[in-house]
Amino acid sequence: MRTNNAQSIVEMLSTYSWALLVVSIFIAIVIMLSGSPGGTPESPTVCTIQPLFPCLDSTFGAASHNLIPFYLTFINNLRTPIYFQGANSFNLTTTDIGTVATESTLGTCMPDFAPPGTQVVCNANVVGPIEPAYGTNVNLLFTFTYEICSKNAQSSCAPGLYVTSGYATLSWSTANTADLP
Numbered sequence: 001m002r003t004n005n006a007q008s009i010v011e012m013l014s015t016y017s018w019a020l021l022v023v024s025i026f027i028a029i030v031i032m033l034s035g036s037p038g039g040t041p042e043s044p045t046v047c048t049i050q051p052l053f054p055c056l057d058s059t060f061g062a063a064s065h066n067l068i069p070f071y072l073t074f075i076n077n078l079r080t081p082i083y084f085q086g087a088n089s090f091n092l093t094t095t096d097i098g099t100v101a102t103e104s105t106l107g108t109c110m111p112d113f114a115p116p117g118t119q120v121v122c123n124a125n126v127v128g129p130i131e132p133a134y135g136t137n138v139n140l141l142f143t144f145t146y147e148i149c150s151k152n153a154q155s156s157c158a159p160g161l162y163v164t165s166g167y168a169t170l171s172w173s174t175a176n177t178a179d180l181p
Contacts, residue, residue, distance in 0.1 A: 045169070046168065046170070047167075047168040049164060049165075049166035050164065050166065052077040053075065053077060054074060054075050055073070055074045056074055056075065057071070057073040058140070058170060059071055060170075060172070063131055066098075066127060066129050067127060068098060068125065068127075068128075069125050070105075070107075070123065070140070071121060071122070071123050072090075072121070072166075073119060073121050074122075076116055076118050078116060080149060081114060081116065081148075081152055082113075082146040083112060083114075083146060083147045083154055083157045084120075084146050085112075085146070088106040088108075089109050089112075089144055090106065090123070090124055090144045091105070091107070091142060092106075092126070093140065093141040093142065094126055094138075094140055096132065097126050098127050098128030099127075099128040105127070107124025107125065109121070109122040109123075115152055122144055131172070132172040134172060137171055138170055140167060141167050142166055143164065143165045143166075144163075145161045146164070147160065147161060
């Protein structure tokens with residue numbers, strides 16, 4: 001009688017092992033495609049700029065040679081052109097990224113002359129080897145300075161500088177550290 005039970009168990013395992021294999025492969029694919037390390041869900045990226053500058057994206061580039069590039073993309077929704085003066089028109093404030101401290105990093109916004117409706121990309125390179133742990137939320141503050149222009153020419157820009165601030169919150173993950181142009 002024992003040989004009969006053992007034989008039926010072996011027959012059942014050999015018959016249904018393919019189903020167990022298919023289910024295991026499906027579970028492994030779902031876990032790999034979930035996109036978050038350790039199975040924890042990622043927080044969505046939040047980016048806010050006021051006034052009238054809708055934020056399209058904010059992300060970190062791949063860290064390379066102690067440089068961690070940050071990119072901010074928004075649209076000039078003012079009814080007038082704006083002009084970003086020089087290489088220090090963008091200021092990014094980070095905490096415990098690059099170095100163990102709160103630090104400001106200067107950057108640029110391109111194009112430097114942006115008529116209404118223009119997409120603007122600001123960039124600042126955080127210097128240092130320290131990156132946040134994967135899956136943690138990163139909170140960033142930034143400001144950019146610009147002049148308001150009356151016509152579609154840089155010569156029409158008023159000499160006074162305007163300062164606009166904003167913040168970005170993103171989850172530090174491999175998705176945020178992809179190679180960007």
